[in-house]
Amino acid sequence: MNDFISASLVINIVLGAILGGCSYLIYVERRLAAFIQDRVGPNRTGPAGLFQPIADGIKLFIKEDVIPGHVNLFLFILGPSIAVFTTMLAYAVVPFGPPDQIQFTLMGMNLDFRFIIAPQIDIGMVFIFAVGSLAVYGIILGGWASNNKYSMLGSLRASAQVISYEIPLGMSIVGLGILTGSLNLERLVLHQAEQGFWGWNFWAQPVACLIFFVAALAEANRLPFDLSECEQELVGGFHTEYSSMKFALYFLAEYTHVILVSLLTTLLFFGGWQFPLIAEVDSAYTGSALVKVGVLLSKAFCVIILIMFLRWTLPRFRFDQLMGLAWKVLIPLGTANVVMVMTVKHFELPSWWMFPLSLGLVAVVGVLSVPNSKTRYGALGMAGGRTRIAADGVLPPGLGKRIPM
């Protein structure tokens, strides 16, 4: 009974934090986007626009919920529910603090508070990937049930994209599994924390970190990989027919996924709650657990800010480039990375070898992608081609030389 109460307490805290965090991250993103574009952003609702998320929430709730007559009603409602449900489910195994247990008394009951909903799940990362790939059902169902060719095309693109990027995503974790000997997220963090700052997986696995981050962005349908939703070609994407709260649920799911991605990047590659001097494994001063939670959340926040910056920095991918990146670059690179880790482990080389070897891998990819001057294609099949411009125009500098015709 006490376990049940403490577990539901944790679940409530996590859910509340995610939902509140989502709405305020949207505010942060809107303000940041405005700053990047030299605008002001929402600043009228409350001091500095801080009540904007609340106003948006109220608006979305009381808006008219249009359900078109031509949709498959059951699947139409199921779509956004699955999208939110699956991304929320992944949080069950994500630790948001150190593995300590805090004992406290609430209304005469002795409760154990843990910083994770389901502690000691050994398949941790596999569970997250399994549940995370279910999220594509939400998008496919939404597109299919809308009975609208643009929504359908959007969801087809999304499913192809998510399924392709599952592979590099899984591949990037294999190296960590070999190094740590576990896929349990708590153990993965603890393994890094015990070795201090230079033990963070980022130093041993920079390539895996890059692959994971890129693939996870694609999984979350975030820019520059948001091909499932676009105004130019698809009217809106899989959510064209959705309005009111159902529409909001899709975006809640997307934002929840972004938070999940940044938490995972932090936990897997940047030492989780560990930070030199203030939050070490053996630091046991009063409130150290809270400091560790704070460290983890601030690291995750930095990753979220990076994701937002990337959104306003990179142009979107074309669909063939998106697929090319996954299949021609990330998957071979991920495989090579796993081989590299296995080699280092097999010959029992010191683990600092992995950093230069990873850089070497990246260099090889760079060499293979440089286009051949005859075929215009690199060995990886990326880039190249010809550009044509009008004849009377003066060639802009740096465009290259004319091809005689």
Place this chain on the structure above:
Amino acid sequence: MAISDKDVTWVEEPEMTFWEALFVPAIIDGLRTTARHVTGYKSVTQQYPEQRPELPMNYRGVHRLNKDDAGRVKCVACMMCATACPAKCIDIVAAPAPKNEEWAGRDKYPATFVIDELKCIYCGMCEEACPVDAIELTHIYDLVGTSRQDLTYDKEKLLDVFEQTKNSGRDPIRTHMGRLGPASEFESLPPLGPATAVPTGDKAARGVSSGVISS
């Protein structure tokens, strides 16, 4: 229609170097540009209701009817503006000026002068057509009303707009401060209007032939 081959130049893309093929340095470069907008943040937004825009001097807003120095409406009801108006939104009923002290020296005046501000396209042609500089467009741009009737401006409203704007600094009375324009005097060459320059060889620039008009 397709562009014909002779109009097309094929250009080879520049060679891609190793660092460009890596993409990551280019992304970091882009991130630096993005970050520069945040660190050196300077908003270009105008906070509208608090900050009013600086409109150019030739902005064309709501009309006004000017008054002469005696406080009478300057308009001589010549119908030039109503004729020039491409939207046909000006409606004037002319009447002979009352024979009293107040209207001394005036033959005609507008009994009613109505502009439908909703029909108006704010082209400013009435202003150019007016020989006595009676009708002018002001800088008032936030024109609102709750009914069509509200935005049908009659003579009183248009004269009110004159009172509101004459001292604003942005809408000076452009010619003959307070005096009646030349069209009612018919003695000398009319000075050029605010926007129109008449070339010297033009017949409009020639003086009025003597003896045609008897005073």
